[in-house]
Amino acid sequence: MKIAAKLLAGTILALVAVAPSAAQDLPGKNLKIAAVLKTLANPYWAATQQGIEAKAKEIGATVTVQAGTDESSIDEQTNIVQTMVGQDYNCFIVAPISNSNLIQPLVTAAQKKIPIVAGDAFDDAALQAANVKLATYVTVRHTDAGKAVAEEMVKRLGGTGKVALIGGLAAHPASIQRLDGFRSGAGGLEIVQEQAADWDREKALNAADAILRAHPDLKGFYVANDGMALGVQQAVTNAGLTGKVLVFGTDAIDDALTSIEAGQLTGTAAQFPFLMGGLEVEACLAASQGATLDAVTVAPQALITSENVAAAKASSPQPFFEYESPIAKLIK
Amino acid sequence: MTKPDSQTGEANVAAPPVSGQLARFARSSKLLDWAIVLALLAVMVVGGIASPHFLTVANITSILVASSILIVVAIGQTFIIITAGIDLSVGSLVQVSSVMIGVAVTYKLGVPAGILMAILMGTLFGVLNGVVVSKGKISDFIATLGMLSIASGTALVLSNGRPVSVISPLLTSLASGSIGPFPNIALLAATVAIIGHIVLFHTQFGTHLFAIGGNHEGSRNLGLKVGRIKVAAFAISGLLAGIAGIMLTARIGSAEPATGSSYLLNSIAASVLGGTSLFGGRGTILGPVIGALVLMALLNLMTLLGVGVFYQPIVTGSVVIIFAIAYRFQK
Numbered sequence: 001m002k003i004a005a006k007l008l009a010g011t012i013l014a015l016v017a018v019a020p021s022a023a024q025d026l027p028g029k030n031l032k033i034a035a036v037l038k039t040l041a042n043p044y045w046a047a048t049q050q051g052i053e054a055k056a057k058e059i060g061a062t063v064t065v066q067a068g069t070d071e072s073s074i075d076e077q078t079n080i081v082q083t084m085v086g087q088d089y090n091c092f093i094v095a096p097i098s099n100s101n102l103i104q105p106l107v108t109a110a111q112k113k114i115p116i117v118a119g120d121a122f123d124d125a126a127l128q129a130a131n132v133k134l135a136t137y138v139t140v141r142h143t144d145a146g147k148a149v150a151e152e153m154v155k156r157l158g159g160t161g162k163v164a165l166i167g168g169l170a171a172h173p174a175s176i177q178r179l180d181g182f183r184s185g186a187g188g189l190e191i192v193q194e195q196a197a198d199w200d201r202e203k204a205l206n207a208a209d210a211i212l213r214a215h216p217d218l219k220g221f222y223v224a225n226d227g228m229a230l231g232v233q234q235a236v237t238n239a240g241l242t243g244k245v246l247v248f249g250t251d252a253i254d255d256a257l258t259s260i261e262a263g264q265l266t267g268t269a270a271q272f273p274f275l276m277g278g279l280e281v282e283a284c285l286a287a288s289q290g291a292t293l294d295a296v297t298v299a300p301q302a303l304i305t306s307e308n309v310a311a312a313k314a315s316s317p318q319p320f321f322e323y324e325s326p327i328a329k330l331i332k
Numbered sequence: 333m334t335k336p337d338s339q340t341g342e343a344n345v346a347a348p349p350v351s352g353q354l355a356r357f358a359r360s361s362k363l364l365d366w367a368i369v370l371a372l373l374a375v376m377v378v379g380g381i382a383s384p385h386f387l388t389v390a391n392i393t394s395i396l397v398a399s400s401i402l403i404v405v406a407i408g409q410t411f412i413i414i415t416a417g418i419d420l421s422v423g424s425l426v427q428v429s430s431v432m433i434g435v436a437v438t439y440k441l442g443v444p445a446g447i448l449m450a451i452l453m454g455t456l457f458g459v460l461n462g463v464v465v466s467k468g469k470i471s472d473f474i475a476t477l478g479m480l481s482i483a484s485g486t487a488l489v490l491s492n493g494r495p496v497s498v499i500s501p502l503l504t505s506l507a508s509g510s511i512g513p514f515p516n517i518a519l520l521a522a523t524v525a526i527i528g529h530i531v532l533f534h535t536q537f538g539t540h541l542f543a544i545g546g547n548h549e550g551s552r553n554l555g556l557k558v559g560r561i562k563v564a565a566f567a568i569s570g571l572l573a574g575i576a577g578i579m580l581t582a583r584i585g586s587a588e589p590a591t592g593s594s595y596l597l598n599s600i601a602a603s604v605l606g607g608t609s610l611f612g613g614r615g616t617i618l619g620p621v622i623g624a625l626v627l628m629a630l631l632n633l634m635t636l637l638g639v640g641v642f643y644q645p646i647v648t649g650s651v652v653i654i655f656a657i658a659y660r661f662q663k
Contacts, residue, residue, distance in 0.1 A: 039641075040640075040641070040642070041642075064638050066635060066638070066640075066641060067641055068641065069641050069642070069644075069645065072590045072591055072593065073594070073641075074584055074588055074590075074591040075401070075580060075583065075584055075591060075592075075594070076594060076631075076641075078583060078584055079394075079398040079628070079631065079632070079635075080635050080641075082394045082397065082398060083391065083394050083398075083632050083635045083636060084635065085394075086385060086388065086390040086391045086393075086394050087385045087391075087636065088385075098495050098584060098586055098588055098591075099495075099497070099586070100495075100497050100584060100585035100586045101583075101584035101585060101586065101588075103585050104504075104507050104508055104583060104584070104585055107508060123497050123585075123586075125497065125499060126497055126499055126585050126586075129499045129504075130504075130585075169493065170492070170493055170494065171492075171493065171494035171495070
């Protein structure tokens, strides 16, 4: 037991992180931000974390970023927020794994009028029932991503052809909105099949394999995230159809950009999680200064194909185009 | 933990002869009986020194709330482990019970009906576990591993893989209400613990559970209805998983088909930390309760200190293994 206690104490002490010291005379020097994201095992949220930390450093704020172990660690994430609400943070950035799991622990923060910035969707009805108000929700319009891909496909295919859609989890709002966006811009394209592959690369590969057999004249796929898109591309490559069947993904993760450069994946609808993390920190600063933010802060996105992939990679993790933060002008 | 009121089975695996002062010391003293209590104190002291927030009322309340669900599942698990069994299906039973509330909301039956359905579903799966084990004469390990898959599949089928938001004043008061300084959800866990203690130590059924775990064949020869007692133990584990499913739904505000998996490992861990012997015949209720508190206090402390979540399972696993080894020296 004594050994156990010593080992325990040693382990904990060894793991204690050294707190960074706050810079002087920067606008955010009194800001102490708690950020709880979905899971850092997902590159998207890892990039968000980098963006949050970079912006916090720039404005002189301190920030602690925590996250669940994986995309299903719902109650673990709830416990993390509960623990952090009990500390002296004066702004929360939260990306809930389910759209309601963080509401209950955030009630205390809301009562203390601590600004809460959302990095992913909350259930509006549950927010209202619990009397929790968000400072703003930083997001992209997912429908725009799908629509941009559809328009590019229409252009490349000359307006007609059979295409298939691969979504994430059946009821996931981002997946639904991306595919809806695609349909709205699809024009004369014929959507022959739509399949949910649960954000899983292998499931997407198997689904694409079956679809290619069922529709030998298929011209393209739109896939709701890049992990799955790479699985679909693998199926297309296996069938010897690279270049003949277009594959578009969503998110612009590094592997996808590499695949585009290698002439495999056709393109991807990019979001800029690094930039969104920065926007979330700016939202914290503006809200803590008393500014009123829009309910939704729309972040930029862009379509990346072989034509601009080099520029996109060079400027990563920042966007490869000029972007003016709508929040920056609210900060004193 | 061999508390004065705990009962020791005949067939406990005797600690092998160990050389070394530490082992002799551990065996000759009652230190190990209190190991988990000392561990909780150690975590409190280390935590108090490492973080000024750790020993605040708000944070201790957080730990109690976060531990409540695990405590309930771990008590169910302990009932099974005392009979020298194991219930690998608990996490899935929590999941499928939670989903029943979602089903009740989807079909507009109301949340109270859903709560009843959750309890029934958990108990039903528990009984099924017990029947498969006792009538099918296969090991608990395989029976409940199969049930893990069946229950989690059932949860996906019933929910269609979709989470359902559950907004109910009843569940909100369970999740965030309190009586005096004590959160309701922790009071529910405490109630379960007290009833569990009474059933285990002050009923004939409890005595039979220890007897089966201590000496399976001997109990049968004495005329105990081993099969029925096992079914009842699994029914209790299932019932408590059902209650945990309700608590989880209240806490996260929705019925989720893809959560609850962490309760399998953590319930066994809390039970083992609390001194329940995996060979059966020995255990308490208080031990696993404190075991669960230690696990959650450690996670809480690591969160306070900003230790990345990826390190947390490593620490949890190490603590469990260290304790399991330490308990080998128990008399």
